[in-house]
Amino acid sequence: MVEQVAMIGDGQMATVCSVMLADRGISVRMWGYRREQVEALKSTRENKTYLPGLRIPDRVSFTTEGEAVFAGAELIVSAVPCQYMRGVWQKLAASYPRGVPVASVAKGIENETLLRPTQIICDVLGQVPVASISGPSIAAELARCLPATVVVASESPELARVVQEAISSQWFRAYTNDDLLGVELAGAMKNVIALAAGILDGLKAGDNAKAALLARGLVEITRLGTAMGAKRETFAGLAGLGDLVTTCVSPLGRNRSAGEQIGRGMKADDVIASTPSVIEGIPTTRSVVELARKYGAEMPITEAVHGILFEGKEVIATLSELMSRRLKGE
16 A cells, blocks of 8 residues: 655645545645745645635645655656646656656646657656546545546556555545556547537537537547547546546536636636636647647547637637538438
């Protein structure tokens, strides 16, 4: 059983993961890059920016130093948003204890390189043992200990089992999965579809439209994933369909909520500026469109979201274009 974890990040998911691990009897050191935020966590034992009201147990300590966070760590959890991962890990690389496994909870695809979170980690650190924790796991619900189920994906079955045992509890169940590619792609792409779901909510387009979006969105996700070599069944599981449903339906989902504001007429830049949280689906949309073009995958919903976000297309006109596409078989 893992006894000491290094938590990289001090945001919403980093905080709730630290609390969950501490409740399992595991000691956690949380690293943050902003000294004032780390000092606030120390003094209040509460993340007032991202999860107000959730007390952080005494088993969790805080630091801004790389050597300190990694001291004695048997497992590292990377809870840094995808677009910031490279910079953070470059900062920490000199202190990283070679061979200690890293489990990522980020969901996205890096814009410049089109790399997934675990690939970014290995690109910076070299070939290290990596895993991905993904699935329907809204942080605010985890903070209330509401039942949730995720997958731990790794090319190493042994590492997947280690992480599985570390995070599982009576109300939080983890399955293992050997399709690391598919799990990470599903986690990234569902955020793009969630933006579209939110846009429909902002337009008050109704439940029929939302159901159709989820069904056709899953087709797009599966189409690109399998073209890249992932297993088709992964996209019907927790990391695919499960996470897609939660993200597109929950009022707590950041990407769905951002899409709703866009559907009501707000510009993407203004939506980003209005929240302290990272809306992963917005930059990920750029990456997914590039991957779709590279692998020849038809993704009309994703292209439509890209058009609204980055090409100045009007929401109503874009929806009409989607609905008016050439008729064909399902």
